[in-house]
Amino acid sequence: MDGKTHFIVGGIAGIGVSSYVGVELPTAISYTLLGACIGLIPDLDVKGTLSNKISLNKNWIITLLALLGLLIIVNSYTLYKDFDRWLGFGLGLALLIFPPFLIKQKYMLLLTGxxxxxxxxxxxxxxxxMLGVYICVAALLPHRSLTxxxxxxxxxxLIGYYLEKxxxxxxxxxxxxxxxxxxLLLDMKIFPKNRRGVRLLQPFSKIEI
Incomplete structure (x- = not known):
């Protein structure tokens, strides 16, 4: 299923719990938003809507490094001579050229965790x-694995237990x-839209449901 569906159904789950528990309207709204976000949580193992929202934006880091590279180049030209000048040029150019190829969004998600x-x-x-550990592990996992x-x-x-406490x-x-x-339910093979199911018993079983 796509992220929009997970978000909506997670929100509906939050509404259902609110009705079942019998909370006041402000709390019900909070539970609806919480449920919508948690409906997306398992997909932190793939570059998607939620991972991009909660993680540091790699474009900001790349831009910052590029500005730093330009500053080093300018300072090298005005303040240094000979070898030190060329060394500064090289470092500045490296900060301009390489970060877009080396910095990936999953590393930003890892830093966020x-x-x-x-x-x-x-x-x-x-x-x-525990949430930090979850985000770090999810950033390193292939899609539809342990999450x-x-x-x-x-x-x-368990995170929910301690959050409630x-x-x-x-x-x-x-x-x-x-x-x-x-x-997990929406990602199962019972829905024709899903080409793959979920392996609920992994890492002990590879059977997809």
Whole structure:
């Protein structure tokens, strides 16, 4: 399924949980948005809508390095002579030429996960630390691997547990579980649109459902 469908169904799951738990309207709206975002979470293992939204934008980094390269070239010309000048030229040109080929969005996602992990450690926030680990691992995985399995669902359910415990809001865990599970369900072969299914029991089984 595409990202739009996962987003909508995840949001509907959030609405359903809100109705089941019986929360007030502001909380129901929050659960709807949370469910919509979690409906996209398993696809952090592929370059998609959510990974681009939450990760550092590689274009910003490339632009910053290019400006730094130009600054080094100008300073090398005005401040240095002979070998140091040519060394500065070389470094500046390298910063202009190579970053677009070397910096990939998955590395930005990895940095985002690492930042979340460090912030979680500094704030002693278990759910944020676990989310940081999830993002880092997802950035390195091929599509529809562990994030699309029961292991992924269980791990994210733990994140939901600690998130609910931290915010003291009944229903957050259920939103996390149902919205995440909705993504796995929509990616199954029972829907004709899906060429591939999901391997729920990986890494123990390669059977697609």
């Amino acid at each position: 690492a930042a979340s992990l460090l912030i979680g450690v500094s704030q002693q926030s278990t759910w944020l630390m 699309h399995s029961l292991i992924g669902l269980f791990y994210f359910s 931290d915010f003291q809001m009944n229903g957050i865990l259920l939103v996390c579980v149902v919205s995440y599970a909705s993504h």
